Amino acid sequence: MAQNPYVHLGWNPVPGQPGEVAKLRTQLANSANALQTAYEKIDKLLGESSFWEGDAAVGFREALDGDLPKYMKDAHTSLTQAAGHLGTWHDGLTSRRELAHKYDAEAADHKGDLKTANSRHEAAQKDPDLKLAGRTFTEGPELEAAQARLNAANDRLSDAVTAVNNAQGALDAVMRKARELEGTHEAEARALATALKDSTKNLAPEEPGWLSKALSWIGDNLTNILSVLAAVAGLLALLCTGPFGIAMLLAAGALSLATMASRLSDPKVRESLKDGVTKGEFDADFWENSVGLAGDLLGAVPGLGAVSRGLNGAIRSTINASEAVSAGQFLGRFADDTVTAANRITTAGSYNPVGNWVAQAAGGSQAVRVGMDYVSPVAGVLTSSYGLAAENIDALDSDAGKNTATGVDAARAGLFDGPAAFSIVRNTAAALR
Template sequence: MAQNPYVHLGWNPVPGQPGEVENLRTQLTKSATALQTAYQKIDKLLGESSFWEGDAAVGFREALDGDLPKYMKDAHRSLTLAAGHLGTWHGGLTSRRELAHKYDLEAADHKGDLKAANSRHESAKQDPDLKLADQTFTEGPELEAAQARLNAATDRLNDAVTAVNNAQGALDEVMRKARELEGTHEAEARDLATKLKDSTKDLAPEEPGWLSRALSWIGDNLTSILGVLAAVAGLLALLCTGPFGIAFLLAAGALSLATMASRLSDPKVRASLKDGFTKGEFDADFWENSVGLVGDALGAVPGIGAVSRGLNGAVQSTRFASEAVTAGQFLGRFADDTVTAAGRIMASGANPVGDLVVRAVGGSQGLKTALDFASPVAGVGTAGFGLAADNIDALKDGKGATTAVDAGRAGLFDGPAAVGLVGDVARVFG
């Protein structure tokens, strides 16, 4: 920290280094001059063609004849304005520092006067003649002499008190002026900041186009978008049959894994989970992130199960093949076996809790179908609501309810179904 140069004031009412301000102003001026020179040369190249002709000259001029000259001219104007504002600030800073130094010297003098006045006041209070007021004297010269001595001591005490008050008042006044100078300095600093910001308006890039804004929005909401896509793909895997259903099942698994990776790549998510497990901070963010990760993992299980079975089938086929298998043949078998495994997973329609409910109430096939669709439909709804809540403040309070719904889905439907699939895969590899 820089040492306070105004030790008698006790603080620096005018912070700032004129030398650094001047160096920055000089650099801006040089940059503005260089831009002006470059602009003038480019303008000359664009305006004169007699000294340079041919295809290269045409191509060069076409490359330059656009926004570049305008940007250079605007930048020159902006830097020139900024340098001018810094020059004005430098002059004001220098004069205010000189005034602060003057106040600092005055404060030193007044503090010296106050110290001397306090010492004088202490001495005056100790004058033994003040005690004469408590004594009794007979009429005559003795009384008159005592009264004269008491009056003189009282006058000296009064003069000392007046000196203390005057010295303190003078010190208070110079401190008031220093605080007033500080306020003026801060106001000038804010004005300079505004002027510097205004001077760089021409340097600011244009507002991003719709594509840039869209890409930025996707980046900011990538996890929620992937979650919506995974939920929709999972629902379509139930609605569609044949190759389309298989494709959506595998896509749902891949998107669920991508959602999990995106979620874990967020430092805020990792910090929330860490605080929950290490500090016991089980707040709304912890549960939202935990349930989200569990849902991502469960959503990936069918796809992982199909790929695992496909890989195992391709490996077993290769092991027992009568002749060498090429990489292309291995990949072909892997793809075929994966599709077959995905079809079996879809056909099994694993929903242990739903099946249990149907058997318990003696329900029809319609009830079983409704229960099979309950979790995917709810997943699409909660994922869509989560994406909307991330962008609409009025909906944020409802995220707790969607977390509860997702937790219920995981416990009642997706979790038991995943346990069965994981068991099947384990048996295949076992």
């Protein structure tokens, strides 16, 4: 916190640094001048290009003409106005700071006077002659002398009280002026803010169109969007057969890896994970991010298994080939073997202990067993969709909702996706031997 330069007032009624304001004003003025120079050069080039004909000339004029010169001119006007407002604020700030220093000096003097007056008042109260009022004297010179001494002591006490009141009144008056100065300063600051805002009115380009807004929204919600897409692709891989199901299996793996990369690229996520590991801060954010990363990794396992087995098959085929294999042939074998491996993964299924237990409890029903395979993918679509919706709909954004979604995802990972991923990794490892 910056030190208060008005120690006798006790607070800073006019916060602000004239030097910083002057520096910003200079920067705005320089920027305005640069825009003006650029505008003049573009205008000159457009004028000189009138003698230039052909497609190149038309392209040149289209590149420089249109809204660009207008925006540059308007921006110059805006920055010039803003620099002028800051100049006015700088002068007013400097003047008010000088007045605040004057009040601070007066406050110091009045505090000194008040201290002196209080000391005088304390001494006058202790004057022994004041005690004469309670004593009895015989009439004559002795009584007259005592009365004179008592009157003098009372006069000194009265003068001391008057001095205290006067000093306190003067100090209160300068403090009141300082408060009024503070009010003026705040009013001027609000006026400056309004003036700076008005300086850009109708001067900036139009607001971004729907495409720009859509791209911005996607960037802000990329992790949640990828998570939803990965969950939907995983569900479609289970629902569909043939080439489309295989494509969805590979897409789910790629989208899960993309979700993980997007999640880890967020500094807040990395900081939350770091605090949990190094400081033991296992809060809701830590568990949400940890479970999310675990889910991303488990969702990528089927696709990674297929790609690993496909790459292994392509390498072995190339090694055992009787003649040289081109890059195109290698990639073709890699694609074919990956699709074959993905088809094996989708048709073979994966180990699902919870599904087996439930099916056995239901009398060994195959329909129940198959239905249990859909529990985790469907729940994944629901929790990921909730995460995306909660980020954009205030009514859905609650700690209870997020914690519930995290709990569901953790249960999916531990009871369904984890064992399934282990089964795929085990089978893949066996195939790579």
